[in-house]
Amino acid sequence: MLKGIDQRLSAEIVHILMLMGHGDDLVICDVNHPAATIAAETTYGRLVDMAGCDIPTAAAAILTLMPLDSFVPAPVARMQVVGNPEGQVPIFARTQATVDRAEGRPVPIRALERFDFYAEAKRAFAIIRTADSGPYGCFILKKGVVNLPEL
Template sequence: MLKTIHPLIGSELLAILAEMGHGDDLVIADRNFPAESVASSTVSGQCVQLAGVDTTEAARAILTLLPLDSFVDAPVRRMAVVGEPDAVLDVHSAMQAVVDSAEGHAVTIEAVERFAFYEAARDAYAVVQTSEARPYGCFILKKGVIFD
C-alpha cells in the first residue's frame, strides 16, 4: 500500500500508467468487451483485470494519476450504441461526471462506432477490464501532459 495512490491501482496498473506517454490511450472496458484478445494487440499486450469494480469506479481511481489530453477535442471516447449512435446511456452520463470532476471542467466524450472502437482499442497502450454490468461501458482515455 502506498500513500495517496488509490487502493484499486495495483502494481501492474501503476506501472502501465507510469510507462504511458502523452497521447497514449488506455481502454477501460466492461465485462462483455473482448479484453484479452484486444489487449494482445495493444502496445503493452497487457490486460489488467479489476474484478468487482465498474468502469466509473475504475476511471475515478485511474484519473487520480492520469491527466487527460488537453490538446485534443475529445480526450475520452466511448463505444456508441449499435443502431443508436447518438444515444447517451446511464453509464455514459456517469463517466461524464467522473471525467469532468477529475479534470475540473467539462470534458468532451466522443461516441465511436463499435467496430471502429475495437480497432482504436487495439492501438491503445493497454486494456483495463472491469466487472461493469451496464452495456456499452467501454471507454478510451487519452493521456495528457503534466505541467510543472
C-alpha cells in the same frame, strides 16, 4: 501500499500508467468487451483486470494519477449504441460526470461506431477490464501531460 495512491490501483496498473506517455490511450471496459482478444494487440500486450470496480470507480481511481490530454478536442471516446448512434445508456452520463469531476472542467467525449472503437482500442497502450456489467461500458482515455517541477 503507498501514500496517496488509491487502493484500487494495483502495482501493475500504476506501472502501466508510469510507462504511458503523452498521447497514449488507455481503454477501460466492462466484462462484455472482447478485452482479452483486443489487449493482445495493444502496446502492453495483455489484459489487466480491475476486479470489484465499475467503470466510474475505476476511471476515478485512474484519473487521480493520469491527466487527460488537453491538446485534443475530445480526450475520451466511448462506443456508440449499436443501431442507434444518438442513443444513451446510463454509463455514459456516469462516466461523463466522473471525468468532468477529475479534470475540474467539462470534458468532451466523442462517440465511435462499434468496430471503429475496436480498431482504436487495438492501438491503445493497454486495456483494463472492470467488473462493470455494461452494456456499452467501453471508454478510451488519452493521457495528457503532467507538469512537473524541474529536477
